[in-house]
Structure formats: C-alpha cells, structure tokens
Amino acid sequence: MKQSPLQNRVGMVFIPVDDLPRAIAWYSRLLGQPIGEPSHNGTIYTLEMRGNTEVILDSNKTKLRNSSHPLLCFWTDDIAATYLFLQEMEATLVSQVEDIGDVSALVFKDPDQNLLMAAQVNGLCHHPRAETQPADRQKEGPVPAAKDRPSQTTGRGGQIRTVAPLLPK
Numbered sequence: 001m002k003q004s005p006l007q008n009r010v011g012m013v014f015i016p017v018d019d020l021p022r023a024i025a026w027y028s029r030l031l032g033q034p035i036g037e038p039s040h041n042g043t044i045y046t047l048e049m050r051g052n053t054e055v056i057l058d059s060n061k062t063k064l065r066n067s068s069h070p071l072l073c074f075w076t077d078d079i080a081a082t083y084l085f086l087q088e089m090e091a092t093l094v095s096q097v098e099d100i101g102d103v104s105a106l107v108f109k110d111p112d113q114n115l116l117m118a119a120q121v122n123g124l125c126h127h128p129r130a131e132t133q134p135a136d137r138q139k140e141g142p143v144p145a146a147k148d149r150p151s152q153t154t155g156r157g158g159q160i161r162t163v164a165p166l167l168p169k
Contacts (some may be wrong), residue, residue, distance in 0.1 A: 012054045013072050017112045020045060020059040026111050027057060029089060032162075070107055070117035078121035079104045086118075 017023035020038055021028040024045050028035045028060060031047060038045040043056040055072065076082040079097050083106055104117040 003016075005020075010053045012056050014056045014058045014061070015071055015110070015112075015114055016061040016064040016066075017059050017110075017114075018110070020057060022111055023057045023059075027055075039167050066113050067115060070115040073105070073117040076118050076120050079106065079118065082106070082118045082120075145165050 015023075017152065020043065024035055024038065027047055031049075033048050035090050036045070040060075043059045047055040047057065050054055083093070083097055086106075086108050092113075094106075094107040094109060094115060097104050097106045098157075102122055103119040104122055105117055107115055109115060
C-alpha cells in the first residue's frame with residue numbers, strides 16, 4: 001500500500017458563521033479569551049486554542065447547511081458548571097448532561113445554530129486527549145462499567161444513555 005502524504009492529526013476545524021463580529025464575541029466569551037482581530041479582509045477569525053488544532057470562524061461559507069452532529073467537542077473539568085455557564089450565556093442547550101460511559105457530555109448551539117459539544121471525563125477513566133481530571137474525581141475508586149451503573153437506560157443500538165444527575169437542584 002502506498003504511504004499517505006497526509007499527517008495523522010487535525011490541523012483546523014472550520015465553523016461557518018453569518019455574523020463574524022457576533023461569533024467572535026460569543027466564542028471569546030465561551031472560551032474566556034480576549035477578543036482579537038479577524039484576518040482575510042475581515043472574513044476569518046482564529047480562536048486561540050491549546051494544542052495544535054486551530055478553530056476557525058469562517059464567514060465566507062454562510063450558505064452551508066448546519067450539521068446534524070456536533071462540529072467539535074470542548075473538554076471541561078466540570079460539566080455541571082459548564083451547563084450552568086451555557087445557561088447564563090443563553091446558549092441553546094440541545095441536550096441535558098448525558099453519561100455515556102467514559103465521559104459525560106452535553107450538546108449546545110452557537111448563535112449560528114452550529115451544534116457543539118462539551119465533555120468531561122468520568123471518574124478515573126482515562127481518555128488520552130483530556131488534559132486533567134478534577135481533584136475530587138481523582139480520589140474516587142474505580143468507575144463501574146457503564147452496564148453496571150444504576151439509573152441507566154439503553155438507547156438505540158444498545159448504547160447506554162443516561163441523563164447524569166450532576167446538576168445542583
């Protein structure tokens with residue numbers, strides 16, 4: 001087999017937006033970073049991210065149809081705090097927090113109706129891409145397999161899907 005000239009890593013993720021200044025302000029608030037200047041004659045904005053993958057807000061592709069799946073996933077150390085922060089931002093929450101085994105995740109929309117996800121590593125489960133785990137989770141014992149956890153329901157295709165009881169009452 002011929003060796004691929006492509007590198008085994010993601011360089012950029014493009015998010016189509018209609019109103020670039022609004023998108024810059026929203027994503028800057030979402031990620032807690034200062035607002036910078038767009039490039040490419042005011043049509044592109046690169047979000048400052050940890051790691052090597054760039055997230056690009058692109059107002060050149062406004063005619064694209066929104067995906068029915070999240071475009072990307074942001075890691076969080078506290079999914080409950082993330083849920084509350086997104087509510088404060090008045091983001092459209094598409095799902096509640098769901099425990100899907102190794103991670104708990106939720107889906108939300110940006111102002112252009114693009115689907116995004118936030119995820120937290122559960123317990124001591126190791127996910128190779130997550131940077132840290134909250135200190136209170138590091139002290140917990142082994143996390144039971146998803147099939148052994150209480151209050152779970154089986155969804156389509158036998159997947160375990162649970163609304164995680166992580167949110168304050």
